[in-house]
Amino acid sequence: MTSERVLRAAAVLVALAAVVDPAFLRSTQVRPTVVVAHATASDRDLAARVAATLESTFAISRQDIAGAAAYVLAGSDVPEGWRPPREAVVFAVTSGPGVGVRVLDLKVPVQVSIDSVAPVEATVSIDGSGDREVTVALLIDGLRLQEVKARVTGEDTRVTVPLTFVPARPGLARVRVEASATGRGIAVADAVLDVTARVWRVLVFDGRPTYAATFVRRALETDSRFHVTTRIVTSRASAVQTGPAPVSLTDTRALDAFDLVVVGAADALGAGEAASLERYLRERHGAVILLPEGTDDPVLFRLTGQEAWQEDRRAEPVRIDGGDGFTASEFFWPARWPPLVTPLATFGQAAPSAVRKFPVWQMPVGSGRVVVSSALDAWRGRASAAIGFSAFWRSTAAAVANATPPLxxxxxxxxxxxxxxxxxxxxxxxxxxxxxxxxxxxxxxxxxxxxxxxxxxxxxxxxxxxxxxxxxxxxxxxxxxxxxxxxASGAAELLVVGADGDADAWVAPASDGDGLAAMAASAHRGGVVPEGQLSALPAQLAAALKTAPVQQPWRPMRSVWWLIPFAACAAGEWWLRRRRGQR
CATH class of the missing domain: 2.60.40 (Immunoglobulin-like)
Incomplete structure (x- = not known):
């Protein structure tokens, strides 16, 4: 009977303690939450080693979370858009000197035209000394296009490798460089290049048939980059046109569809056309090329702001430097040059009389651009300098039309x-x-x-x-x-790359030196720990955090293990009673 009472009392005490749920205070050491982050995929393995070193002492998170006590940045850079709390401690773990091969810099142009040569320049770092060979490969959208071998000698650790390719499709091109050397790993870096295939819409409008506008138009028509629409007024009742050309330059809606307007024989036009072209320049931010024929030209006067002009006839043709060069002997100068004039062509042999006189020049009108050809008979020399004349006007038209923003x-x-x-x-x-x-x-x-x-x-x-x-x-x-x-429509292409760890993850060039991570560490009561001293990081991080023991409530009866003695006591008391024949 005594044993039964003892077991029953013990079971009752356990049950009562569970109902009361007593609490006791005890000192405990809190495990601070530390976020381990990295900026590029090349630092992913280093970040994993940092997390493994700290996980026995701290609560580790590989993603940025609110309330983190400290941040440890693996590598030299900081993650994009990362902003640590002011009170957080930041440490940086940088790669050791023996890093093998790294791509320190990858230079590509921001934008190139389709079918043009795109230059790429990669700066590669390789450790060691003596003669070493590094292989640099260029991949465009995953396709290997070029491979160059470069040698590094002596104590040099860097080499710059020029690469080129010709883009074959418009849009974004993903440029990747792979650098490798014998006995070392492969380093990669990515960049993006915008390949454009814009076709400029050009309106050539002649107030009457002129040689200058005709030969400029023919030069543009031979270039596939231009889509030329023409209207030539042959008489008051008739005109010749190609494509959906506006009947008059006063049609502002039709004018806005063009990137460039070439006007010949503007002296045959009136004040309405001049006002419409000025509106096109100021509000559409367009471009106009004027090929004047006479002195009474309302369009020329209004767009340049100059009404007094002087004729200049030379006995012999003068060579003009523009493109591959061409000649002219009749010129038409403003008596007073407008401000902000930019020369597009100059005289081959400058003379005192040629000071501030430019055969072809450009000036801004609002947000637009007007180009004036003061060389009235430059078209005459096209036979002896056809390449120069045509090349000049193609390059000039391309430059000013490209500056016109799309609709x-x-x-x-x-x-x-x-x-x-x-x-x-x-x-x-x-x-x-x-x-x-x-x-x-x-x-x-x-x-x-x-x-x-x-x-x-x-x-x-x-x-x-x-x-x-x-x-x-x-x-x-x-x-x-x-x-x-x-x-009207417009578009922009974007590239969504794989997340960190995927095969198509984006890899930025490696930084040379401690970089932004070290700056963040010095600004947030932390320090820089080399990869070779990674074992010392937990102690340095704990000292910087200065975590003191805290008093926390301890409720022992909330442990499920108390079910074992409760069940044992209750079962033992029941077994003893059944053995004696009691219920």
């Missing part, structure tokens, strides 16, 4: 995005009404993107819109298309 301009704050990453969008249009935007994937899937007016005012007759969206979850190429109510 719809779409810009992205980031062209290379990770899945789910947020980016901002800017849209400029030259027509009223709300434009519509949509995202189109290479698979054909389409999703709408909402646009809203920008709070900051744009220039006159320019409408500014903005938006933001998150990148799709599936890596690949996407096209952001914007269409206005008038039918």
């Amino acid at each position: 719809v301009s779409v810009t992205l704050a980031r062209r290379v995005l990770l899945p789910g990453q947020l980016t901002e969008v800017g849209v400029l249009t030259f027509s009223g009404g709300a434009p519509t935007a949509r995202m189109r994937a290479t698979s054909g899937a389409v999703s709408a993107v909402r646009l809203w007016p920008s709070p900051s005012p744009a220039a006159r007759a320019v409408f500014d819109w903005q938006s933001e969206f998150r990148a799709p979850d599936m890596p690949g190429r996407y096209q952001l298309e914007v269409t206005t109510e008038g039918g």
